[in-house]
Amino acid sequence: MALSPLNRRRLANFKANRRGYVSTLILGALLLLSLFAEFLANDRPILVQYKGDLFVPVLRDYPETTFGGDFDTPANYRDPLVAGLINQEGRMIWPPIRFSYQTINFDLAVPAPAPPSSDNWLGTDEQGRDVLARLIYGFRLSLAFGLILAVASTLIGIVAGAVQGYFGGLTDLLFQRFIEIWSGLPQLFILIIVSSIVVPGFFTLMAVLLLFSWTALVSVVRAEFLRARNFDYVRAARALGMSDVAIMSRHVLPNALVAAVTFLPFILSGSIAALTSLDFLGLGLPPGSASLGELLRQGKDQLQAPWLGITGFVAVAGLLSLLIFVGEAVRDAFDPRKTFK
């Protein structure tokens, strides 16, 4: 793919920020790994060879009877009986962590939460579920939630800010008053009310958070558009005969984009923090979902099991720090006046 000189320059600037570049690589690798969480941490084998046939339990359910068992229900491969049947006639290839985020380890030597052991590398939580497995799934969920929420609120925020700033006048006045009233609504209470009416799922939670998070960027983008709409090069573009939409997207938006992009890591980490804190309070995702906030809550409740709190803290702090470093590098990349020795 051929890059324009501008984008080549941006890429060079991005790479010149070593810390941000390395953070991006780490974050990218973690994201990629967590996308394949089912192959990393699962309570079913990746591959089963049974009587010469191949089965892929990660992707499909097989009844127990397939492997010579008694019941017509999906096979539980952690059951010693089923495992014994399969191992007699074939082999199983397990993921490195033999637990999914909901798998309860019934073979604990001590009452849950159990400290780290060769079975549960980061110990188990209060219900006997593997912490590492929950961490991997929770990381994926948090990042996906944060990314979708941040991108959506950025898009809405940019469009709203652009319209207000570029057209100004009455449009701007009415819109601004609306936002002031809107952001005065108590977000947390609305969330509590909503979660008492419906069980909040991934998308209902996101929709409710989005209702309020889009205003974060409006003021910045609006200010940039207000400033830029009287720039000489914007007036020159008008004299060239460009349409309003073209001027906004070509000449004014790039100015606002730096502000937006500078804000993006904060919005992203804010979104993740919002989800984490809602889970922490028990208002977030339905019970049983893998989430970093729920891990932190358990850490708070179970101070005698420090592996819970420490794991949660390191995961959240690390994720948020990485995002900020990436954001710094992105900001450098879009800065037209940035010069490097």
Place this chain on the structure above:
Amino acid sequence: MTAPLLEVKDLAVRFGDGEDAVDAVKGVSFALDRGESLALVGESGSGKSVTALSILQLLPYPRARHPTGSIIFGGRDVVGADVGTMTGIRGNRIGMVFQEPMTSLNPLHPIGKQVGEVLELHTDLDAAGRRARVIELLQRVGLADAEHRLLTMPHELSGGQRQRVMIATALALKPDLLIADEPTTALDVTIQAQILHLLKELQRDLGMALLFITHDLALVRAIADRVCVMKDGLIVEQGPIAKVFNHPTHDYTRHLIAAQPKPKAPRTGEAEAVLVGKNLRVWFPIRRGLIRRVVGHIKAVDGVDVTLRAGRTLGVVGESGSGKTTLGMGLLRLIKSDGEIALLGRRIDGLGQTSLRPYRKSMQIVFQDPFGALNPRMTLGDIVSEGLKVHGLGTAAEQRTLVEETLADVGLDRSWSARFPHEFSGGQRQRIAIARALILRPRVLMLDEPTSALDVSVQVQIVDLLRALQDKYGLAYLFISHDLRVVRAMADDIIIMKDGKVRESGPAADVLGAPRDPYTKALLSAALELKMAPEGAVVTAS
């Protein structure tokens, strides 16, 4: 023989360290006696302001350093002097006036307090004594009705009045030396003449030495006894005014003196009328009260007739606020305007912005500030070709050829098309802006002060370029400027505007050679001879 008041010896100024170090001043020496007036003249980047600021030790130390040199003021070396010593000198013995009167006064304090502040710091006068002295000072700098103006806020004053207040502040403690850094550059020509006159009079009456920094040779001739010509951090020539101007020894001085736009012979006679505006009006409503009722109008342009002819230049001259830029914007339908406008015989005044779009390519515009007129995020190639893309003219290959042709027309290298605006100088950027407008092959080009942000020698190049392009493409220019020397070099016909109305119009030779209107006369003498108009003719300052 006594020692001079100020002696600068082999002064150097360096910013930064190591490889990035920039030598702004590379060893300049000059001396200034009591009561003498010395001008430092040079183009931007020549180090003249940095030299002046080092006398007051106002540079951003320690990033700025003086590798060599000394500045002896009143028998003491101020280089490296401690803060206490400098506080005693600044304001007290050396006063300074800066270029931009809009930002050098604190907008939140009344002017009486700002002038009085110096007295409060440096003298033991009581409140009543300070008040009396402030009134005396404001009267001295010619601010009418000074007693009642002590509580005036800076935004209530015009640029010229603010500069007078700045001068009053600088003079408060009867300094031995007044440093004036481009004090008139931001002002209108008639005000400029008044301020120059004031400075000269004050200098004579108070026996001050004056260090006058400017880029404008014409001012030097009007105010200074001696002149130092600076280039790239060095003084290339210094001496008495008469000697330097009449017998310059250095090439650069000769170049500067010669680099004034040459008046041209205006063309007369018939030519095709390209853009005609009749009874053009741009009124901005003044709204008051809860329901924003329209109570009146600011008549920025009020009933102006203009005709632009192919291959000819119409110069629009006026001071700031006269409505000359608004006239151009209204004529090109870039702002809302009333009145008949006809482009190539077709009425365009009733058209909406969308139906106007096809006509846009025939009317283009070049702005004053070459730094703001180009999108800093686009490359030279993208900026110039943008108009073609907007109007969908030609294939990609044809567009490329046209861009290269246009770049050659304005004297830019076509290999530069991947560069960004910040990599170009002011003059080059103005060429890019011209290329952007020119590539659509317009019939009308509005030039809004295209040279006033540029150095003198660059101004001449741009004027020459504009003249050549006009001859090549038969362009009609609407040339808006406050600088009569440039207008004289460009215009065939002239309109003199004041307060939104035409004061005088006609062929350039008639208007400039034999002005009939008293305002025109005052403007011409202020601009071309730096003479102050007789009292009453120019009532713009107060």
